[in-house]
Amino acid sequence: MEKITKKTLRGIDVHYINSDKFKTVTWSMVFTHPEGPKNINEYYFLSNALVDNMKSYPSNVLKYRYQASLYGLDAFGSAANIGNNIVNHFVISYPNEKYIEEETQLSKNAFIFLNEMITNPIMRNGTFTKKVLNENITEAKELQAILKSINDMFSYYRFSKVFYEDKPGLQFDFPEYDLLDGVTIDTFTSSYLDLFRKSEVSIFVAGDFEPSMYDEIILEHLHPRIVSHPVNKTKKMYPYDLNKEPKIIEETADVSQSRIFLGFLTNVEYFSEGHPAMSIFNNIFGGFDQSILFMDIREKHHLAYYVDSNYLSDENMITVSVSTSKKQEQVVIEKIKLILEQVKQGQFSDALFEQAKDNSVSSLTGISDSQSICLMQHIKSNHLTNSFYDVEARIQLYKNVTKEDVINAAKSLVLDTVYIYTKAGE
Amino acid sequence: MKKIQALHDEYIYFETLENGLQVAIHPKPNYKKIHVSLDVNFGGIDTEYKLNGTTKKIPAGIAHFLEHMLFSNSGNNLAEEFSLHGAEINAYTSKSITSYKFECLDHLDYLLEYFLNNFVKPDFSDQSVKKEREIITHELNMSVDSFHHQIHHKLKKMMYSDESIYEDVGGKTSDIKHITKELLIDVFNTFYHPKNSKLIITGDVDPKHIFDILNKNQYINCQWNHFLPITRISSDDKRTIHQHTKYIPNYHTNMISIGIKIPQTIFETYDREFIHISVGAILNNAFGLASKNFDILKKENLMNASFSTNSIIEKDYGFINVYMQTDKADKYFKMIMKMLTDISKLPLDEELFILDHKTIIGNYITLFDYLSRVHEFVSNCMLEQIDIEHYLEKILQFEIQDLEPIKQLFNPENIFIVRYLKKLK
Numbered sequence: 054m055e056k057i058t059k060k061t062l063r064g065i066d067v068h069y070i071n072s073d074k075f076k077t078v079t080w081s082m083v084f085t086h087p088e089g090p091k092n093i094n095e096y097y098f099l100s101n102a103l104v105d106n107m108k109s110y111p112s113n114v115l116k117y118r119y120q121a122s123l124y125g126l127d128a129f130g131s132a133a134n135i136g137n138n139i140v141n142h143f144v145i146s147y148p149n150e151k152y153i154e155e156e157t158q159l160s161k162n163a164f165i166f167l168n169e170m171i172t173n174p175i176m177r178n179g180t181f182t183k184k185v186l187n188e189n190i191t192e193a194k195e196l197q198a199i200l201k202s203i204n205d206m207f208s209y210y211r212f213s214k215v216f217y218e219d220k221p222g223l224q225f226d227f228p229e230y231d232l233l234d235g236v237t238i239d240t241f242t243s244s245y246l247d248l249f250r251k252s253e254v255s256i257f258v259a260g261d262f263e264p265s266m267y268d269e270i271i272l273e274h275l276h277p278r279i280v281s282h283p284v285n286k287t288k289k290m291y292p293y294d295l296n297k298e299p300k301i302i303e304e305t306a307d308v309s310q311s312r313i314f315l316g317f318l319t320n321v322e323y324f325s326e327g328h329p330a331m332s333i334f335n336n337i338f339g340g341f342d343q344s345i346l347f348m349d350i351r352e353k354h355h356l357a358y359y360v361d362s363n364y365l366s367d368e369n370m371i372t373v374s375v376s377t378s379k380k381q382e383q384v385v386i387e388k389i390k391l392i393l394e395q396v397k398q399g400q401f402s403d404a405l406f407e408q409a410k411d412n413s414v415s416s417l418t419g420i421s422d423s424q425s426i427c428l429m430q431h432i433k434s435n436h437l438t439n440s441f442y443d444v445e446a447r448i449q450l451y452k453n454v455t456k457e458d459v460i461n462a463a464k465s466l467v468l469d470t471v472y473i474y475t476k477a478g479e
Numbered sequence: 480m481k482k483i484q485a486l487h488d489e490y491i492y493f494e495t496l497e498n499g500l501q502v503a504i505h506p507k508p509n510y511k512k513i514h515v516s517l518d519v520n521f522g523g524i525d526t527e528y529k530l531n532g533t534t535k536k537i538p539a540g541i542a543h544f545l546e547h548m549l550f551s552n553s554g555n556n557l558a559e560e561f562s563l564h565g566a567e568i569n570a571y572t573s574k575s576i577t578s579y580k581f582e583c584l585d586h587l588d589y590l591l592e593y594f595l596n597n598f599v600k601p602d603f604s605d606q607s608v609k610k611e612r613e614i615i616t617h618e619l620n621m622s623v624d625s626f627h628h629q630i631h632h633k634l635k636k637m638m639y640s641d642e643s644i645y646e647d648v649g650g651k652t653s654d655i656k657h658i659t660k661e662l663l664i665d666v667f668n669t670f671y672h673p674k675n676s677k678l679i680i681t682g683d684v685d686p687k688h689i690f691d692i693l694n695k696n697q698y699i700n701c702q703w704n705h706f707l708p709i710t711r712i713s714s715d716d717k718r719t720i721h722q723h724t725k726y727i728p729n730y731h732t733n734m735i736s737i738g739i740k741i742p743q744t745i746f747e748t749y750d751r752e753f754i755h756i757s758v759g760a761i762l763n764n765a766f767g768l769a770s771k772n773f774d775i776l777k778k779e780n781l782m783n784a785s786f787s788t789n790s791i792i793e794k795d796y797g798f799i800n801v802y803m804q805t806d807k808a809d810k811y812f813k814m815i816m817k818m819l820t821d822i823s824k825l826p827l828d829e830e831l832f833i834l835d836h837k838t839i840i841g842n843y844i845t846l847f848d849y850l851s852r853v854h855e856f857v858s859n860c861m862l863e864q865i866d867i868e869h870y871l872e873k874i875l876q877f878e879i880q881d882l883e884p885i886k887q888l889f890n891p892e893n894i895f896i897v898r899y900l901k902k903l904k
Contacts (some may be wrong), residue, residue, distance in 0.1 A: 056508075065791070073509075074509045074510070075848045076486075076842075076844050076845055076847055076848050077845045077848050088586065100804060112771060112774050113768060113769065113774040113775045113777055114771055114773075114775055116769075116831070117767075117769030118769045118831065118834055120769070121769055121831075121834040121835060121837055122834060122837055122839045123837075123839030123841075124837045124840055124844075125837065125838030125839075125840075125841035125842050127843070139614070146845070147841060147845075148840070148841045148844035148845050149844070152487060152844045153487070153840065154846070184826045188780065191780060192783055192784070195783040195784070195785070195804075195805070195806070196783070196784055196805065198732045198806070199732075199784060199785045199804055201732070201806060202627065202732055202734075203625070203627065203732070204625060227782060274513075307624060308624045309620050309621075309623045309624040310617070310620050310621050310624065324632075341560045341562065342562065342567070342753040343558060343559055344556045351614060352610075352689055353499055355610055355613035355614055355617075356617075358615075358617035358618040358621060359616055375619070376621055377617070378617075378620075404563070408563060410567075411565035412562065412567070413564070414565070415512075415565050415566075415582075415583075415584055417569070418512070418527055418584055419511060419512050419582075419584075421511055422510050422511055422512055422850055423849075424848060461765045463846070
């Protein structure tokens with residue numbers, strides 16, 4: 054059973070998610086930055102630069118060999134948007150020493166490594182070097198080239214850009230390619246120093262451990278530079294206009310099958326009362342292999358190999374993606390619109406409603422089988438609701454959803470963007 | 480029922496049932512989901528074989544086609560039935576096997592029975608064959624426009640003359656036109672025999688109860704035909720062209736894919752477990768994150784997220800693939816070729832080899848936290864007849880000199896190169 058506790062150690066909120074189910078121990082140190090998208094690329098670069106430029110282990114050979122000596126300790130950084138804040142996570146995971154003979158110092162050494170990674174990067178005269186910055190910019194550009202060569206990913210990236218181009222400040226990519234040239238050594242270094250000057254810090258630990266032992270590790274080895282500063286945390290406000298005319302954008306590339314994306318906005322907010330109904334609606338619409346889109350477009354009319362819908366709950370958005378032949382593009386788009394109208398009229402069976410609900414409940418229940426997903430849900434929930442993620446309570450909310458709730462969720466959808474990635478020609 | 484200890488508190492139960500089906504059950508207390516898979520030894524590679532002294536040739540892509548068809552066997556809708564019980568079912572076809580897998584929270588007894596009964600007798604309509612052909616055509620067309628797919632395909636075609644190796648598991652659209660209902664039923668009857676299949680269950684289950692319900696199951700108890708051993712026919716001509724370069728007008732990047740072919744003699748001399756472990760150890764020693772080569776490539780700005788090393792080791796063939804997409808194609812190519820050929824000439828990094836033992840222990844322990852991964856691990860071990868009980872111990876007993884025969888593969892005779900380079904106007 055999972056046992057969750059929260060305490061404050063050295064002024065930092067520490068969250069223990071204790072469960073004897075897992076053999077892995079994972080620590081996540083979370084830095085929440087003040088509201089706004091300022092320095093988005095700098096924070097993205099930090100997630101790589103701190104992991105790759107440790108003063109104590111100045112080469113990959115030294116660093117990864119040390120990690121190997123900690124039984125293959127995995128260490129990584131990431132940057133993400135939660136609400137209006139950018140958040141940097143620095144994560145380590147390793148096998149629980151309980152399973153390793155004569156090993157008692159692993160957790161302590163792992164935590165010291167995590168602190169070193171965050172607080173002691175290679176710098177010259179208090180600033181990052183040009184080399185480190187250039188490496189990060191080059192890697193970001195190479196990443197874009199990789200993205201461009203994978204049609205499915207690149208077409209989705211372009212759809213996302215088109216969808217958000219008239220919604221400034223609401224969504225960002227990590228990295229944000231258009232802003233790469235704005236990153237300087239000064240802005241990069243200043244963002245790093247802000248981790249310690251302006252960010253709210255919290256620690257999440259998941260695994261099977263003795264809390265008092267980890268209290269001791271934190272009290273003794275948390276680097277004195279790591280200090281928490283309260284920041285304002287708010288949800289994003291998405292535009293919502295029931296009468297909006299959709300954007301229809303077509304872009305061409307050398308592809309044999311067209312990739313089509315439809316983006317719908319809703320006013321149902323993340324973690325709101327309507328969230329479970331929207332999630333079940335999404336399953337009915339195109340979220341699983343019995344959904345109406347799948348059964349109609351693929352199984353009945355054989356127009357596509359894949360067609361699905363996806364509920365991006367923290368962006369108040371439903372996307373539909375489908376790949377089809379060029380000549381069937383309009384047929385497919387009209388079918389998707391028609392199917393949505395039918396769901397709005399309640400034209401779906403009770404059996405499908407129950408299956409969709411079961412599918413949602415099954416996905417939620419499965420969360421507790423993954424330590425990393427559990428941990429991420431707790432971090433998000435803590436940020437947005439200041440409470441732990443309660444899977445059982447969420448499941449109950451899903452079970453209480455009625456057919457009427459689903460119809461209302463469907464009715465809230467407004468088609469915002471139709472994006473077609475297709476070959477040039479007739 | 481044989482019980483083996485995979486870790487301090489991890490046990491796996493094995494049994495071969497009367498009809499020849501091999502079963503593995505891995506109880507995972509407190510886990511909510513239960514994973515069940517049926518792996519049939521019939522994959523994309525099985526297009527020419529000997530059965531009862533007769534040579535048979537079947538269209539490429541038929542294993543994958545049959546996988547699609549079995550979702551609507553006898554007019555049933557497998558996916559719908561599972562969905563009605565809160566479960567999800569899926570399948571994939573690889574070169575060696577076709578694997579059907581479902582995940583559920585409850586109703587395991589019913590779903591297991593329904594699942595297995597689906598593989599007792601094939602019953603397809605011409606209409607359902609036509610429908611699946613259309614869907615598979617869409618699926619195959621999706622990969623045609625990918626340069627990743629093209630470069631990988633070209634590399635395999637250079638290394639092998641055998642079409643069953645270099646062609647995709649799904650075949651070509653021209654192949655699947657020749658697949659009929661009769662052919663599908665014929666290959667089902669040849670390959671889908673319990674003796675040619677394995678059942679793996681991972682989750683919070685009681686092995687005794689599972690074996691009890693299996694023993695009452697129609698799939699287990701029905702009268703199966705005598706299983707005739709199947710011998711795959713393969714051809715492996717010596718390949719003479721080792722390099723291919725294609726210039727793509729106005730493309731935004733360069734792609735370099737290098738293949739190191741594992742010769743037939745290696746498969747005749749060593750078992751697949753040895754080849755797997757040795758190749759993995761060498762690749763990690765030469766190009767892993769803690770390797771000196773990785774550091775050099777990184778320092779020279781020749782490393783990015785696209786770099787990958789993979790090994791494909793199937794029943795009777797295998798190769799290693801080193802792939803990179805880069806702006807600095809010439810410099811990278813020279814350096815990686817030197818690094819690859821140096822593997823056979825220079826000693827491996829002993830310090831790293833020893834340190835890796837700790838990583839192997841760590842990875843093995845944490846593997847048990849991921850239901851899907853550990854399920855796949857048990858499935859692979861059964862396929863390759865690996866003794867899980869002594870798996871870790873055996874790897875840790877490996878000494879650096881044991882890797883010598885595999886190290887020698889890295890010579891120009893076995894190396895094949897395909898480069899897709901951008902050509903600017």
